[in-house]
Amino acid sequence: EPEVTQTPSHQVTQMGQEVILRCVPISNHLYFYWYRQILGQKVEFLVSFYNNEISEKSEIFDDQFSVERPDGSNFTLKIRSTKLEDSAMYFCASKLTGTGAYEQYFGPGTRLTVT
């Protein structure tokens, strides 16, 4: 069964450093998402991406965050200058069409630790 993959599984970085989290969505999917989950808290929506542009973003997704689909397979989330409060699990998700909103397929996540 096709699945979303994410790398790395765990990233440790120092405050103020830039990090890039990588995702390979399911190959024929058209909609892409990033979510995050701070330890012990809810899964939070960050951004959705379709047709090479951001469709929607949350208040969390400020100027420090950016997303990119640099080629036909990867989808990346960049945090320019990490803060301690960016420590969380980051999940990438993808969806095939626009008609089944909740049928998103999530990756295993990247645990980001900012020290």
Add this chain to the structure above:
Amino acid sequence: LAKTTQPISMDSYEGQEVNITCSHNNIATNDYITWYQQFPSQGPRFIIQGYKTKVTNEVASLFIPADRKSSTLSLPRVSLSDTAVYYCLVGERRDDKIIFGKGTRLHILP
């Protein structure tokens, strides 16, 4: 998006059937009901979606009464590996993002 209310946590034993009920009193005509499952340290996983009556797949059944103001996720004969957080979501199929609540933390005991 319709607000949902579900139990914070539930315990059950292996081999039992588990029913998790979700209330969504202000569900709209175009809203669907969807359940996701999240194992510890993993991403959420789509389980089942329905609009009315009953839907069944290889993982679970979803029961939706005629007024659609609640729904029940039924897991038959649970095992330890069903220990997870279960999220009830209500919204239109054309909605883009998913807004997760706190979900129900299901703990299966041996």
